[in-house]
Amino acid sequence: MSTTPLAGKVAVITGGSKGIGAATATQLVSRGARVVVNYGRDTSAAEKLVSTLGADNAYAVQADAASISGVEKLVKSTIEKFGKIDILIPNAGLLTLKDVESCTEEDFDRTFNINVKGPFFLVQKALPYMAAGSSIVLISTTQCYASTVSAPYTLYCATKGAIDQLTRVLSKDLLAKKGIRVNAIAPGPTATDLFLEGKPQQVLDAIAGAHPGKRIGKPEEIAASIAYVVGDGASWVSGQTIKVNGGLA
Structure with missing residues (x-):
């Protein structure tokens, strides 16, 4: 079995400089892919990741993944650099925790723009450069499948x-x-910045304690599942939302 099963492949990851995005970029490069790491504001994190992965393997592009102009810039930069897209992972996201009474129109628009509009139009703009055999992996959440979910997760x-x-x-x-x-x-x-932000340790301990595995997942564990889904071993896997949560739901 090849140690670089994704050799020759080009992957685009939005929100790719931290958390699940950075872990996924690392996993894909280890399998031979070249990766375009999109980021919003944190240039230093993106540059550090590219330096770690190697300039021949990773390329950072600053762009607003929530806007049409931003995803157009991302696709254009990728094609100018690598000429094609084989793997598309719209990973950038916003976790807005507000119940319906406290949610504003601005909250609604910002969250839907980054979580839905951006991925939708990134797919649209990337498709002309994706050949048969390419793979798209979107990011959902186990909260959509949990038997109980708290009100702040509504939006x-x-x-x-x-x-x-x-x-x-x-x-x-x-x-x-x-x-x-x-x-x-x-x-x-x-355990990503998106999830950990604003949560005191006692809340994190309670979340971990309620899990069958008594811990919170690692970004690398999510990335490994993404790496599987985009590989040849998953060639007959399509249309699936795969829950990666250690048996929580």
Whole structure:
């Protein structure tokens, strides 16, 4: 078995400089892919990751992954650098924790823009440069499948429910027309900046304590599942939202 099964492949990851995005970039490069790491504001984190992975393997592009102009810039920069896209991972996201009474129109627009609009139009703009055998992996959440979920997740789950439906419908459309697989990964609680921000240690301990495994997931564990889904071993996996949560839901 090849140690570089993704050799020759080009991957694009939004929100790629930290957390699950950075862990995924690392996993894909270890399998031979070249990776375009999109980031919003933290140039130092993106540059550090590229330095770690090697300039021949990784390329950082600053762009607003929530806007059409931003995803157009990302695609254009990728094609100018590498000439194609084989793996597309719209990973950038916003976790807005507000119940319906406290949610503002600005909260709604910002969250849907980054979690739904950005991925939708990134797929649209990337498709002309993706050949048969390419793979798209969207990011959902285990919260959409949990038997209990708290009110502050209302808006976030609404956006990820949209992602689940995009996965379901796009997978049928794009496999039939272009031979491109579409799947989604639905992480459970994972130790990323997005998840950890604003949570005191006692809350994190309670979340870990309620999990069958008595811990919170690691970004590398989510990344390993993404790396599997985009590989040849998952060539007959399409249209699936795969829960990666250690059995939580």
